[in-house]
Amino acid sequence: MAIPMFRRGRRNAVPALALALLVALAGCASTGNEDAGGDTAAGGSALPAAEGTTQYPLTLTTWAGETTLQERPERIAVIGFSPNLDALEALGVTPVYTMAEESEWPWRSPEWFSGIETRDTATRRDPINFEGIAATEPDLIIATNFVQDEVTFERLSSIAPVLENPEQVPGDQISWQETQRMVGRALDLPAAADTVITEAEQAVTAVAGEHPEYAGRTITIATDYTQSGIDYYTVTGGTAERIVTAMGFAPNPLAEQFVADASVADEQIGQLDGDVLVVFYNDAAGRETRESAPLFQALPPVVEGRYVGVTIDEPGSELTWVLRRGASATSLPWAADELTKRIDGLDLS
Template identity: 25%
Template sequence: MSRAQFLKLLAATAGGAALASCSTGPKNEATNQTTPAPAQDSFPLTIDTAFGPTTIDKAPTRVVCLGWINGDVCASLGVIPVLQAAITWGNNENNSNDWFDAAVTKLGAEQPQRYDETDGPDFTAIAAANPDVIINVIGAMDQQQFDKLSKIAPVVTYASDSGDWMTPWDRATTIIGSALGLDAKAKEVVDRVSGKMKQVGKNNPAIQGATFIPSALDPKDENPISLYAPDDVRSVFFEGIGMKRAPILKEADFSGGFYGSWSPERADELQSQFLYTWSTLENAHEVIKNDPLLGKIPAVAKDAFVADNNQRQALALGTSPLGIEWLIDETDFIDQVNAAAEKGTR
C-alpha cells in the first residue's frame, strides 16, 4: 500500500461513513440508554453547520453518528451507540477499539451492533434507526448528503469555518455535547482531557516547548514526504501536550486538505526538535534513518523521531477524548516521544 493510499484509508477509517444509532438518558432495557440525562431546557436549539442551520426541537433520545470518531465522542459523554460501523483497520477482536469498549463496560451498557461501511452511508439503515439527530462533526460530507440526511432528521456537521476531517477533538466534543443537550458534561470532558495533556508537558521537560513536525515518510513512495496540516488530529495532539509546530511548516501547502507533500530535495530544510511519522514499513525507524534522502531531515539525523506503525495508536492519536486518554494512560507512546525529544533538544 502506498502512503497516498494509506492516508485515504486512515481518513476513511478515522470517521468516514461509519454510522451509529446512539441513545441518551437514563439506562433502560428497551434502548440501551445511558446516563447522563440531557438538559431539556436547552431545546429547541439551532446549530450553524457548513451546509446550513440545523434546528433540534427536543433532547435527542436516538442519535445516528456518521463516522466512529463521532461515536467515540458520544461515548465520552455517556452515550453508547446501538448501531455502529465495524472498524476494520486498527480494530480489536470486537471490530471496535479498546477505549470505546472500556467505556461500554464502565457504563454497564451493551456493545452496539456493527455493520460494514465500505460502501458509505447506509441511508436505509439510518432511516430505520428512527433518529432524532444525525451527527457528522468529524468526517466528510457534501451538500447532497446533508440534504438527503436532513429529510430523515436534523443533521449536525462541522462548522462553516472548518472542513472535512478538520475539527479538533475538543471543538467536536463541545458541538456534539450541545447537540445532545450535554453542554456541562462536554465541558467537563474537555477540561479533564486538556488538563491531562498539559500535564504530559509538565512531567516531561523535553516535550514542553519542543518544535515538532507531524509527517508520513516512506522512501518507497513516489512522494516520500507528506506533512500533516495544522488542524489535523496529530498536530492538535502534539500541541496539546505542549509542543510547537516547527516554523518551516508555514511554507508547506495544505490547500488540498489534512496533509500536503514536501519536496524530498528540501528534506534538510525540515528543521525541528522532534518528528513524528506514521509508517507501514517493517523496521521503519532504521529504514527511514538510513535512507539517503529522508536521513537528511534534521530530526531524523539526530534520531529525534518516532516512527509509529501501531494501527491502534494511530487511531487514538488526537482523535477523541477516550482515544487520547487511552494513548496517554495505556501505552508507552509518551515515553517514546519524550525519549526522541530529549535527543532533539540537546
C-alpha cells in the first residue's frame, strides 16, 4: 500500500478564485454513485443508540463559520484524513460516504468498511466531489482538519452541517482526542467517545510498563523525502512526541529547534541524535544514499547500533502516517505495538 507522505506545513490553501472554479466544475459532475466512480455497498447507515446527553439543536462552531444540527444525525459523510473515519469506526458508526484512500489501513476493519454505502474514488488530492457527497443525502459532514477556506466551508454547509475544528491547527499538532470528542458530542455518544479515548491511551501507556528500558531515553523519528530532504517528526509538542513520551520515552531537547520548521538542513544532520533513531524513507534508493553519507554514518545512534531504517513499501511503514497526522483511537494501539516491534532488540542499556 502506498502511504501518503505529507511534509509539515506544505498544504497551501487554494486561492479563492481557483476554488470557486473547482466548485463550479464539481457542480457539473454526475450525481450517481457509478458515474462518480463510487462503490456502493449494501447496508447503509449504522448508529448506536443515543446516550441522551447532547441537546439539539446543536450549533457546530468552526473556524470558517457556524452550522446547526437540528436533530441527531443519521446519515454521515466523511471527508479528509484518516482520523475522521477512525473516529466513527471507534464508535461503531457506519457513514454513508467516504473517500477512496481510507480502505487499506492495517488498523481498519474490512468488515466495517464494507458496510459504507458510498466509497468514492475521489482522493484527498482531487477536488472535493460536492455533488457526490450531496447525492448520499447526509445530515452531517465530518471534515475535521480538511476545510481549506470559507468558500469550501460554504459549499459543504449548503449540503449539510459541517463538523470542523474551532481553530485551524497544524496537521501534526492536532489533538486526536478532541476530534473524537467532537464527533461523539455531535452524535450524542460523548461517553462512548471518552471510553475509546481512554482505552487507546491505556494501550499506549501500557508500553511504558512493559518496557522500563525506555524510561529516561530519548527517541528521534524523522522521514527522508529523498528529493526534498528530511523532516523531523518528533518535534516538541507535536503528535509524534506525545505518542513516544506516553510510551515511556523522555522528551528530546533537540526537538525544540524544529517546531517552527521541521526541515532538517544538511548542516543539521548532527541534530538527528537520540538514544534511538528511526528514519522512514520514500524509497530504497533514497535510503541507500542517506545511509551511505558520511555525516549520517557518524551519528551516535547509527555508530552504536541504535538506528532503525524503514522504507515506505515495508509492512508496518504506515506508522509514519500515524506519527504525522493519522493518530486516532483505532490507529494508536496498532502504532504503539508496531513501533515497539521496530525498536525491540536495540541495546538501550
